Amino acid sequence: MVESFATTSLLGNLPLYGGYCSKDVSGKRRAIDIIKFPPMEFRFRKLVSSSSLPRLKAHRQLIKCQAMELTKEAYREEGQSYQDFRYQIDTGVDRMPGLWPPPNKADNPGLQNPLLRQERMGCGWLAAIFEWDGVLIEDNPDLEKQAWLALSEEEGKSPPPAFILRRIEGMKNEQAISEVLCWSRDPVQLKRMAGRKEEIYQALQGGIYSFRPGSQEFVNILMHYKIPIALVSTRPRKNLETAIGAVGIEEVFNVVVAAEDVYRGKPDPEMFVYAAQLLQYIPERCIVFGNSNQTVEAAHDARMKCVAVASKHPMYELGAADLVVKRLDELSVVDLKNLADIESAEFEPELEMELEEEDDPHPTVDVDDGFW
Template identity: 35%
Template sequence: FPPVGVADDHTIANPLLRSQRLSTGWFGCVFELEGVLVNSREAEHREAWTKLAKERGERPPAELVLKYCDLMKPEAFIERQLRWTRDPMEVRRIRQRKGEIYDEILEEQKSLGGRGGGGGDGIGGGGGLDEFALRDGVLPFLNLLADAGVPMAAISNAYGYHDLCGVLSKIGILGYFEDANDGQGPHVVAADDVRDWLPDPEPLERACDLMQRTPKRTIVFGNNTTVTEACYEKGSKAVLLLGRQPRYEMQNADSVVEKLTDLTIANLKNLFADETSEAAEPERQVE
C-alpha cells in the first residue's frame, strides 16, 4: 500500500505501529534553551560583545548587528556580522574571551543583587550554571509531555554538547530529554553538532533524528522568528513565546503563547489535524 500520511512508513510490517504513526498523537517537541526553558540573556550577550569590541579597539557593533548576537553561533557572528576575522584560531580566542566577559557581567549582577547570571557562554565560558532558573510553567509542561509519551529534544547555539548536558542536568530537566530505549544518549543539539544555526534547518533535522520523528511531525518552541523560518522550510510546526518580539512579528507562527502552560496536549495535536500528504494516494472522484 502507498503512504497515506506525512508520518506514514510503508516499509513497517506491523500494522499497529503503522497505525500509531498516522494518529495526531505521534509527534515530537524541540525546545530552545534560552528564551523557552530558561530566561533569555540577550541584554547580557549584547553588553559582552560591546565590551569586547571596546577592548579590541574595534568600532562598537551597530544595533542591526547586535540583534543577531544570541541567534547565531558565536563563530558565525564573529565572521559574518562583526567581520573581525576568519582565522579559525583567532575566532576561537575571541569566542573564549567573550565568554569570560559574559561571566564577569553575570557575577557583577549577582554581587549587586540583580537578577543573577545565566551561565557561561558555553564553550570557553566558565561558571554561572547555578544562576540558571526554569521559566514559569516549564516543569509542568515537560511533565505533561512525558506523561503523554512525547519525545523531546533541547537545542542551544551557545554551548558544546557536554556543557549543554551539564546545564540541563544542573537545572534538573536532563531526564526529560533522554530515552533509555534508543541508546543514543540525551536528545540535545549543541553548537558543535551542526555547521550553522537557525534559520538554517540543520539543528532541527538533527533533533528530529534523535527523537526518531519526521520534521513534519515535530513542534519547535522558540521566542523568535528564526524558528518560524526553519519550520517553514521543513514543514514543522512553530510555537513562539512572547517576550523577545512583538506579537505582530510572530503572525506566521502556528501558535503564539505567553507561557507553555497555556497549551494542552489537545492543542498540540490540533496543529496536525489539517495536514496533507503529497505522497498519499489521491482521492478518486465518482463520476
C-alpha cells in the first residue's frame, strides 16, 4: 500500500479521479471528467494538505484516491487492464466484468424460443417430491417400532430385533412382512396383517399432526413460484388423506402417491418414478425430499436429486444426499434450480469421449518393425 499510494499521491504527483460531479458558481451540478487534488506532504509523520479546502473534504478526497490506487494495484497484480473502467461513486457491482451478475445455470442462450428460455430461467422446469412422515410432518420413529412389536405379539411371532426394524424402515407393510420378516406369503394374510399394523400405528399416534419447523413456509414458497409438488408415502391412501385434511393442505399437492399405487416401497425407486410420470416431468428435473438413506438410494436409482432432512438421523449419516439440511426453510429456489440443472458433463460422458477421440490431431499408426 505504501508503494502504490505514496509514489502516486505523496511524492509530488497529482492523483486523478474520473466520473466526479461538482457544483459551479451558480450552484448547478456539472460533470467533470478529471479532477486534480492539491499536493500533500508529510510533516512530522502527519499528512498535511496545502489546499484551502476544509480538512473533512480533503480527508474524503484522500480516501477516494487511496481506494482508486489500491484497485489499480490489484488489477496490475492480476495482469488485467484498468484503463477501460470509469470509476463511479454510486455503483460498485459492475467494476469488474465477469463477476457480476452471476451466471444463471438455468439459462441457455442457444435456445431460439424466447418463451421456452424464459420458462427455463423461471421455475417451470423442476418439480418437488415430498415424503410425509419426518419431512413435512413431525414423526416419532418409536411409534413405528412399537406398532411392529405389538403386531408380532398378536400374531404369535418372535419380536423383530433392532437391525431388522431399521431395515424395514420406509418399506410397504406387505413388502416388509413377506420379504424381511417372512411371516407369511399369502396375499390375504399379508393384506390383513398390513392393515392391522396401520391400525395399531394410528391408535398410538392419536391422530395429531403438526408441521415440522420451516416446512410450511417452504411449501408456501414453492406454491408462490408455481412449482409442482407431489406427495409420496407408504401409508394407505385413506390415512394419508385424513392426515392431509387435518393440517389443511388439501390443495397443495398436484399428485399424491399412496401405498395402494405401487407394488414396492423404498429402497425401490418405484414410488418416485411413478410420481414423476404423473407430474409429466423427466426424472432429472425432479427433486426428492426425504429423511433417510433409503430415500436417498431410491431417489438416485430413479436418476433424481435428493435433499435429506436431518429429522431422525444426524447430518453426518446422510452424506450421500445431494444436500442435507435441518429445516426445509434453509433452502432457496436458487438451490433447487442448481440441483435440477442437467446441462452438465455428468449426463453426457460418452459424447465427450467420442469428441476427444475425433479431435485427436496426431493419430497413431502401428508399424511392423520386422517388415523393414
